[in-house]
Amino acid sequence: MTVFGGRERRRRWGEDERAKILAEAFSPGACVARVARQYDVSTALVYTWRRKACLEAGVAGAAASAQVGFVEAVVLDDGGSKPLPSPPAVVVDLPGGRRVNIYASAPPGMAAAVLKALIR
Structure with missing residues (x-):
């Protein structure tokens, strides 16, 4: 005991x-x-x-x-100018025409988890 x-x-x-x-x-x-x-x-x-x-x-x-209510939303027209996305840091082409893009801004742990999942 x-x-x-x-x-x-x-x-x-x-x-x-x-x-x-x-x-x-x-x-x-x-x-x-x-x-x-x-x-x-x-x-x-x-x-x-x-x-x-x-x-x-x-x-x-x-x-x-919690207090529930509505908040006034204001939508501004930015003239349609969207910043161009940066190219992905890693591109993995999969069978069937599918593709996985990993951008440089992705957290390292998430990028590693995605790559590990693709290996299985």
Whole structure:
């Protein structure tokens, strides 16, 4: 038999801590996964807290906690001048006339994943 000692893994979150994490996780432009990682809590638990908070507040649905509305959009005519795309850094011609282009602006990890997938 193995007995694990030390700090208990299951944490107890106080109402103030939950409110702080929820406010930070669902603020405009925030990434829930990043905030959850920062506080060492699972994203599923953050969403559970939000759902419970909405139910306690009498809000129908978790999406209703965010303010939903319309924003005026302005479309400007740029005269049809589009910048010419740079040529791809890597071109792979596949059977059947298909082609895979990898541009220099692609993240290296993504380019490597695409090339590995083509080798299989």
